[in-house]
Amino acid sequence: MLVRHNTKLLEQAIDLQIKRSAIPTLQAEAAAHDKIARANAFRRMASGAAIAMAAIGIGVGVWLVFDRDPTVIQPEPPVAQNQPSNPNENLPKETKKSEDRTPGEETIAEEGKTDKLKSPPIEQPTPPPADPANPDTFDFVKFANRKVTYAGSTWQLESGHHFESEKNPTWDTAWCYTRRLANTGVEVQVSLVNRPSPTSTPQAPVSANETLASVGLDDNSARELASRCLWLDEASFAPGDFDMGPERKEAAAAAEELSVQDGWDAIGNDLPGMPAWNVSLEQCQAQCEADRRCLALTYDKKHSACFMKNNGSILVRSPDAVMAAKGAIKANLQYSSLVFAKDTVVVGGAYANVRSNYADCVLACAADQRCLGFNFDGPNKMCAVLDTVTSSSPFKGVVSGVKATRS
Structure with a gap:
C-alpha cells in the first residue's frame, strides 16, 4: 500500500535553512561591490584632478612661450663641471680632541666642520603669578x-598722598x-602746601594771593x-621751613616793607597791650616788622608812644603822629578829610547817637559819606554823627571832627 505524505512544510523548512546559510556569502558580495564602486569613484576623481593640473601646466607654458620678448637674450644655462659638491671634502678633516674641550661646555659636532661652542641659554625671569583673588592697586x-x-576759627585741613602702586613703600x-x-x-x-617728594622741601603757600x-x-x-x-x-614743618619760590619771596618782602607817612x-x-611807651620811631618800626600780626602803626611823637595795629583802613590828619603801613594793606588805605578839635x-x-569809643566814632564818620562831622563825649563814651554842620563852640571833654577839603 502506497502512502503519500504531505512534505510541503518540510520543503519550506529546508529552503529557509538554505537561505539562512547563504546570508554571509551575500553580505560579503555586497561589501566587495561597495569597495569596487568607491575605488572607481576615487580613480575618476584622481583622473579629473590630473587632467586639470595638466591643463593648467599647458596654459602656463603657452603663456611663457608667447609672452617672452624675442629681443631679450636669454642667459645660457650654466655648464655643469665635474667638481665635487663640497670643495673641502678632499681636505683632511679637523676634529677637536676631546682633551681640548672645556669641561662643562656643550658642543655641536658636524661632519667636516670644527666643533663650535654652544652658548648656554639665558634664563628669563619668571614673573610672579598674579593672584586673582587679591589684585594689585595702582x-x-x-x-x-x-x-x-x-x-x-576752625579749619578742616585735608592732606592727599598719591601712590603709584600699593606695593610702593611710600607715596x-x-x-x-x-x-x-x-x-x-x-x-x-x-x-596750602605741595610736597613734590617725601624728601624735597615743601612749597607753601600755593594758592594766589587773591584766593588767600x-x-x-x-602768605x-x-x-x-x-x-x-x-x-x-x-x-612736621615750621612756617619758615616752606619754600615760597623767588617771585613769591619778592612779593612777600614787598608786603612786609613798611611805608612811612x-x-x-x-x-x-590796635593790637592788645598797646601802646608801647618810651620808644623811638625806629624801635616802633622794628617791633612791627618782627611781629607778623602787625600790619600798620601809629607813632605818637609827643608822648613817644607806639601803637601797632593788625589792620589799617582810615587815615586822619594829625601833626603829632607818624603812620607806617606794610605793603600788604597799603592799597586799602583811605585818607580822610576829618579835621579834629579838642x-x-x-x-x-x-x-545817630550811639555808645562807642573814640576810635570807632572816628571810623564811623570817616567811612560814611553822609557824615560831615561828629562829636565824641569822652566822659560818657557817646558818639554823635552829623549830616549837617553849622558852627562850633567850646565844650570841655568833647572831641569833635569836621570833614574838610583835603589840601
Whole structure:
C-alpha cells in the first residue's frame, strides 16, 4: 500500500535553512561591490584632478612661450663641471680632541666642520603669578584729615598722598588744602602746601594771593596754617621751613616793607597791650616788622608812644603822629578829610547817637559819606554823627571832627 505524505512544510523548512546559510556569502558580495564602486569613484576623481593640473601646466607654458620678448637674450644655462659638491671634502678633516674641550661646555659636532661652542641659554625671569583673588592697586590717593583752630576759627585741613602702586613703600607726591567760604559767598579750595617728594622741601603757600585774601589769609598766615597739616610720614614743618619760590619771596618782602607817612594817624585796630611807651620811631618800626600780626602803626611823637595795629583802613590828619603801613594793606588805605578839635562841640543835625569809643566814632564818620562831622563825649563814651554842620563852640571833654577839603 502506497502512502503519500504531505512534505510541503518540510520543503519550506529546508529552503529557509538554505537561505539562512547563504546570508554571509551575500553580505560579503555586497561589501566587495561597495569597495569596487568607491575605488572607481576615487580613480575618476584622481583622473579629473590630473587632467586639470595638466591643463593648467599647458596654459602656463603657452603663456611663457608667447609672452617672452624675442629681443631679450636669454642667459645660457650654466655648464655643469665635474667638481665635487663640497670643495673641502678632499681636505683632511679637523676634529677637536676631546682633551681640548672645556669641561662643562656643550658642543655641536658636524661632519667636516670644527666643533663650535654652544652658548648656554639665558634664563628669563619668571614673573610672579598674579593672584586673582587679591589684585594689585595702582594710581590711588590716601588722605589724612585734621581739624585745627586758627585765628579764632576752625579749619578742616585735608592732606592727599598719591601712590603709584600699593606695593610702593611710600607715596610719591603729597599736598594739603582747605575749603572755606570766601567773602564772595562761594566756597573755594585753598591750596596750602605741595610736597613734590617725601624728601624735597615743601612749597607753601600755593594758592594766589587773591584766593588767600578771599578767606582772610595772607602768605604768613597761610604758612602758619600749612605747618599744621597732617602727613602720613609723620613729618612736621615750621612756617619758615616752606619754600615760597623767588617771585613769591619778592612779593612777600614787598608786603612786609613798611611805608612811612608823617602827619597822619591810622585810626583803630590796635593790637592788645598797646601802646608801647618810651620808644623811638625806629624801635616802633622794628617791633612791627618782627611781629607778623602787625600790619600798620601809629607813632605818637609827643608822648613817644607806639601803637601797632593788625589792620589799617582810615587815615586822619594829625601833626603829632607818624603812620607806617606794610605793603600788604597799603592799597586799602583811605585818607580822610576829618579835621579834629579838642574840647569843642560841633553844632548841626545829628542822625545817630550811639555808645562807642573814640576810635570807632572816628571810623564811623570817616567811612560814611553822609557824615560831615561828629562829636565824641569822652566822659560818657557817646558818639554823635552829623549830616549837617553849622558852627562850633567850646565844650570841655568833647572831641569833635569836621570833614574838610583835603589840601
